[in-house]
Amino acid sequence: MNKILVAGKVEGIVLKSNDPINFLGTVDKKTGIITDKNHTLFEKSIKNSILVFPSGVGSSVGAYTIYSIKSNNTAPIAMICKKADLTVATGCALANIPLITITDEQFESIKTGMKVILDTDTTTLIHYQ
Amino acid sequence: MELTREEESALKGEQGEIMQMAYRILVATGEATDAEKLIPIEWAHLSGVNYNTIGDAGEEFLSTISKNARVIVKTTLNPMGFDIDNVSNYNLDENFISKQLSIRNSYVTMGVIPSFSCIPYEIFDIPKNGTQVAFAESNAAIHANSYDNLKTNKESAFSALASAIVGKSPYSSLRKEDTPNITIRMKIKNPDELTYGMLGFYAGKIGDTSVNISGLAKMDQRQCKAMCGGMGTSGTCAKFNFGEGDPNIEKIDFDEKEMLKVHDELNTAEKGDLITLGSPQLGLDEISDLTAKLKGRSFQKRCMVFLPRTVKEQAQKIGYITELERAGCEILSDCCTCLTPLICKDDIDAVTTNSIKGAFYLKNSNGIDVNLKSLKEIIEDETR
Numbered sequence: 001m002n003k004i005l006v007a008g009k010v011e012g013i014v015l016k017s018n019d020p021i022n023f024l025g026t027v028d029k030k031t032g033i034i035t036d037k038n039h040t041l042f043e044k045s046i047k048n049s050i051l052v053f054p055s056g057v058g059s060s061v062g063a064y065t066i067y068s069i070k071s072n073n074t075a076p077i078a079m080i081c082k083k084a085d086l087t088v089a090t091g092c093a094l095a096n097i098p099l100i101t102i103t104d105e106q107f108e109s110i111k112t113g114m115k116v117i118l119d120t121d122t123t124t125l126i127h128y129q
Numbered sequence: 130m131e132l133t134r135e136e137e138s139a140l141k142g143e144q145g146e147i148m149q150m151a152y153r154i155l156v157a158t159g160e161a162t163d164a165e166k167l168i169p170i171e172w173a174h175l176s177g178v179n180y181n182t183i184g185d186a187g188e189e190f191l192s193t194i195s196k197n198a199r200v201i202v203k204t205t206l207n208p209m210g211f212d213i214d215n216v217s218n219y220n221l222d223e224n225f226i227s228k229q230l231s232i233r234n235s236y237v238t239m240g241v242i243p244s245f246s247c248i249p250y251e252i253f254d255i256p257k258n259g260t261q262v263a264f265a266e267s268n269a270a271i272h273a274n275s276y277d278n279l280k281t282n283k284e285s286a287f288s289a290l291a292s293a294i295v296g297k298s299p300y301s302s303l304r305k306e307d308t309p310n311i312t313i314r315m316k317i318k319n320p321d322e323l324t325y326g327m328l329g330f331y332a333g334k335i336g337d338t339s340v341n342i343s344g345l346a347k348m349d350q351r352q353c354k355a356m357c358g359g360m361g362t363s364g365t366c367a368k369f370n371f372g373e374g375d376p377n378i379e380k381i382d383f384d385e386k387e388m389l390k391v392h393d394e395l396n397t398a399e400k401g402d403l404i405t406l407g408s409p410q411l412g413l414d415e416i417s418d419l420t421a422k423l424k425g426r427s428f429q430k431r432c433m434v435f436l437p438r439t440v441k442e443q444a445q446k447i448g449y450i451t452e453l454e455r456a457g458c459e460i461l462s463d464c465c466t467c468l469t470p471l472i473c474k475d476d477i478d479a480v481t482t483n484s485i486k487g488a489f490y491l492k493n494s495n496g497i498d499v500n501l502k503s504l505k506e507i508i509e510d511e512t513r
Contacts, residue, residue: 003160003161004160005156005157005160005161006153006156006157029186060285060286060287061177061182061183061184061187061286063285063286063287064183064184064186064187064190065186067186067190068185068186068189071189084157084160084161085161086158086161086162086285086288087285089157089158089160089161090154090157090158090285090287090288092157093150093153093154093156093157093158093287094150094153094154094190094287096150096153099157
């Protein structure tokens with residue numbers, strides 16, 4: 001379902017993960033690099049990406065991690081999830097990172113490397129370029 | 130989510146950055162939990178206090194926002210990492226202590242009552258029936274909904290803080306009428322607080338937002354708290370409805386077999402190197418009862434007793450604290466077993482406790498094995 005959790009407008013390149021993300025403990029706050037060996041994004045940086053993933057998992061303290069990576073300029077410029085979980089929702093709200101949820105079909109069609117505009121003031125939300 | 134004109138203006142930043150952030154948190158939480166509006170709350174209870182859990186990111190965040198943020202409703206606070214009165218007796222580094230004190234100062238600056246307690250329902254007056262509150266501590270949210278006739282969701286540290294700043298919370302889930310879709314039938318005879326803790330833990334795994342529970346005998350405060358603590362640990366569920374509920378919904382028995390499963394999951398040691406009592410922290414009734422049980426007896430190993438500062442002060446006046454210290458108890462206020470930095474796996478292999486909540490966090494956060502025993506067994510086995 002389409003929901004706007006944190007409003008905003010950004011333009012950038014998609015980085016997609018089919019695995020959920022546990023922000024507490026699997027993201028290096030100084031670099032934005034995923035440090036979990038078992039994660040599909042292992043050794044990739046989420047910095048300045050439009051990060052697309054199913055949902056957040058793990059401790060709600062992970063919201064502070066999202067705030068931290070934003071303060072360190074290593075955060076994604078927007079996040080797009082299938083399901084809204086409270087950790088990612090509050091983390092993005094703290095850090096003022098736009099966050100929306102999308103349908104399963106939309107999630108399937110969006111791919112790493114795509115250039116998109118996310119604009120929560122428009123009805124389609126995501127514009128592919 | 131429908132916002133009033135004033136709420137819209139705050140979300141746009143017309144009432145300053147702090148209000149904007151607080152509204153962003155409430156709207157994001159509200160959208161995530163399908164709330165249609167915000168409603169006023171009268172009391173917020175915050176988690177996210179212990180430096181052991183929120184770390185540098187949390188400390189910096191609180192330090193930054195405390196310059197401008199102020200709470201506008203009664204706001205109370207969860208335990209922190211230590212008791213300043215005796216922190217020098219424990220092996221905590223200077224950095225931990227200074228960061229923890231910075232967190233305390235940030236909350237006090239924002240106007241929060243520094244209660245450092247996970248049992249606000251026991252140390253503050255309960256508002257009238259049906260009052261909307263915002264409790265982030267899970268055992269307190271469950272107790273408030275199940276026993277105190279208050280209404281709260283199981284808030285996050287952030288939604289509770291935002292609610293304290295704005296004086297409103299998203300109107301979702303347990304704030305509305307709630308009908309559980311499952312009933313747990315308590316089948317264990319002669320339960321003690323450990324049994325109720327395990328029942329709560331089991332219920333938390335099964336329930337979604339609330340569960341019916343039937344077959345309960347009259348419970349004392351220790352048992353009620355154990356059940357709330359157990360439930361808050363294992364899931365997202367935040368309310369017990371007492372009774373069988375709708376005859377058409379699913380019924381599940383909590384019997385010896387199910388209890389053994391929970392016990393085996395959390396009981397990982399035959400004996401402990403030290404004992405902890407309190408998670409949730411002990412109230413005055415429990416301290417009084419413990420004092421009576423320890424009359425003429427002494428612990429043969431360390432026993433840490435966690436309680437709120439207000440309870441410690443009352444207990445001191447009555448003389449309980451002197452008696453407990455004589456029996457070998459270490460009395461700790463402002464902190465709790467749960468997520469304590471005072472018990473370290475370098476020094477301690479296993480802890481004996483009657484707390485399911487304590488057991489879960491000792492195992493999963495401190496990496497320490499746990500030996501589960503009821504208070505009665507602890508007194509029998511560990512004192513002379």
